[in-house]
Amino acid sequence: MKAVPEVDRSVSQTVKAQLALRDQILAGSLRPGERISELQAVETTGASRTPVRMALVRLEEEGLLEAIPSGGFMVKAFSERDISDSIELRGTLEGLAARFAAERGVSARELEPLKECLAAIDELLRQVPISIEAFSSYVTLNARFHALLTELSRSPPLIRQIDRASALPFASPSGFVMAQSALPEAQQILIIGQEHHRVVIDAIENREGARAEAIMREHARLAVRNLRLALRNRTHLDLLPALALIKTATD
Amino acid sequence: MKAVPEVDRSVSQTVKAQLALRDQILAGSLRPGERISELQAVETTGASRTPVRMALVRLEEEGLLEAIPSGGFMVKAFSERDISDSIELRGTLEGLAARFAAERGVSARELEPLKECLAAIDELLRQVPISIEAFSSYVTLNARFHALLTELSRSPPLIRQIDRASALPFASPSGFVMAQSALPEAQQILIIGQEHHRVVIDAIENREGARAEAIMREHARLAVRNLRLALRNRTHLDLLPALALIKTATD
DNA sequence: GTCCCCGCTATTGTATACATAACGAATACA
DNA sequence: TGTATTCGTTATGTATACAATAGCGGGGAC
Incomplete structure (x- = not known):
């Protein structure tokens, strides 16, 4: 982001994106079953697609997200x-x-x-x-x-x-x-x-x-x-x- | 890899890299404590850096790798x-x-x-x-x-x-x-x-x-x-x- | 009128280029 | 001679461009 150089460099973009996405999920702004759009996540987290994707992988391994066979991730729902x-x-x-x-x-x-x-x-x-x-x-x-x-x-x-x-x-x-x-x-x-x-x-x-x-x-x-x-x-x-x-x- | 277009498209590069790296670790060609070079992994797996990095993140979550504070990953050692x-x-x-x-x-x-x-x-x-x-x-x-x-x-x-x-x-x-x-x-x-x-x-x-x-x-x-x-x-x-x-x- | 097929669009998967930070080596000074 | 500092190289973190696929909508034919 050359246009916005004042990004916080104290914490990695990946971690920032992971925390931001988790907050969104737990706060309910992303509903269970909903597909997570990478582009949208890029906008809301401020990180670029690469760290966002890394965060999505981590959240999947964590159990909060589920991989969609045709590609992408959705918020997991629990009984x-x-x-x-x-x-x-x-x-x-x-x-x-x-x-x-x-x-x-x-x-x-x-x-x-x-x-x-x-x-x-x-x-x-x-x-x-x-x-x-x-x-x-x-x-x-x-x-x-x-x-x-x-x-x-x-x-x-x-x-x-x-x-x-x-x-x-x-x-x-x-x-x-x-x-x-x-x-x-x-x-x-x-x-x-x-x-x-x-x-x-x-x-x-x-x-x-x-x-x-x-x-x-x-x-x-x-x-x-x-x-x-x-x-x-x-x-x-x-x-x-x-x-x-x-x-x-x-x- | 435009020079090698005959890559196997039936399975995603990420999964391919993950399996290849896991095999290398379990086979012992990557020793515990050893830092994993992304470039080297790119060469041995045939995938490019992005899927390799995704695979590394997955393997870390899996417990086979450990993140190095200064960056990168190393093979985990177990007592x-x-x-x-x-x-x-x-x-x-x-x-x-x-x-x-x-x-x-x-x-x-x-x-x-x-x-x-x-x-x-x-x-x-x-x-x-x-x-x-x-x-x-x-x-x-x-x-x-x-x-x-x-x-x-x-x-x-x-x-x-x-x-x-x-x-x-x-x-x-x-x-x-x-x-x-x-x-x-x-x-x-x-x-x-x-x-x-x-x-x-x-x-x-x-x-x-x-x-x-x-x-x-x-x-x-x-x-x-x-x-x-x-x-x-x-x-x-x-x-x-x-x-x-x-x-x-x-x- | 309904169903199927083709094409378009949007989104993901992949590749690569760029920036930045860390590690090492070499040189200079104490 | 040893240590510290600086510079260079290398590897990682990030961004973006490109490619491919899946989903959807429109149009045509039966």
Whole structure:
């Protein structure tokens, strides 16, 4: 773009395009099943066709896009079951991570950040009812907790796989907990989830691999029940724009 | 390439380049840690730089390549633990698939191909000792069995994830079973693995999810033990060129 | 009136040219 | 003699031009 030399060179065009496109998909401005026009993507992202195409390939591998046999890509649509399976899948992987952490042992220093997360979340949950702002903090802290827990496994292949599984935003159990904020059960669900976190830390400290794994899987099952509840009640779905990717029964 | 118009148009240049590069990596002509030169890849694959770059991005997402911060890609190196973790990871995912299959139920017709696989493998295992050719058939059949089992889960996200986990060739439990062919224990290991297959089918038929899952994880643990044995004995490693990706302790 | 075929257009796949950044070598200075 | 700086070369990142294909619309024929 010689006419627009003030492009941001601090980040590669490919990455810029990838982030921009992902935002568009998750924000719902590109609807599921819709074919993505490269030309249009070039206009909206500001990058040229080559980096846009690289970004499209990455997003396809990430699972947000689907290749069209005749060429090009479309936004992937997900069924409700796809989503609950993704949550359970992630829970299973995180269970394995917790088991690895417990079996391989972690130092007290490594557990420190986890415990800080735990304490911060406890603080937030003391509010009854919890505010939207506190929810936002909660979601961030919860994601951090799960990421730290994953790291404890010290297994690059597993961490990589969990990252992949987390790329689909609705695969994160915490998301649907958040969606429940307006329901009477919401606070209780958050507290149960927090209890799970406490148990998994304890299990890892005591090197009880099986227990650490089991509790993470239970955690995911809670999230699945939660998802069902959220979809049935259509509660705070606007907080989760990624739900735009769910194909309805009529599709 | 105007000078060479007889390029094969039946398959896209991108796919061609991807397959060619993967072959080179797995065959060991590109060594772990080695930077991949795009120009060189252009020459060896016959595609031009754009499809080569797309292929490189795909292979990176696949986990065979690693991006170099300063630019470009290098062949990824794996530790022995990375590999055993990958096997256990895959076993965990296949366990989940088996559980899904059992819980959701599968028809007798769907199980038919699995049972055919089982019978064919039984036939091969009747040879004592088993020939190299029979081993080759065994590996194919075994891969087919695992793929069919995965499909039974009827969960696209899970199937996708298992495919990803299987992209690294050494993540396949069967591979290391094969590597054992020269050891006295080899036949016994194959038979135990086959017994696992039989049990998982039985569990799925009887809709025992927990048992189906447990046996697949046990199956993976067998493969891990197997890997250790194979690496210690350096047995038939030439049958598994992908082992070139393992970084030695001196690296 | 309907169906089929031909041609046009739009979009993707591929190739290549250009810009830029990184790595290395060589020279000069301390 | 060693180190640092600068210049040159090479390879990657980006942009754009070209080619080919698929989809669509119009026109003609049955």
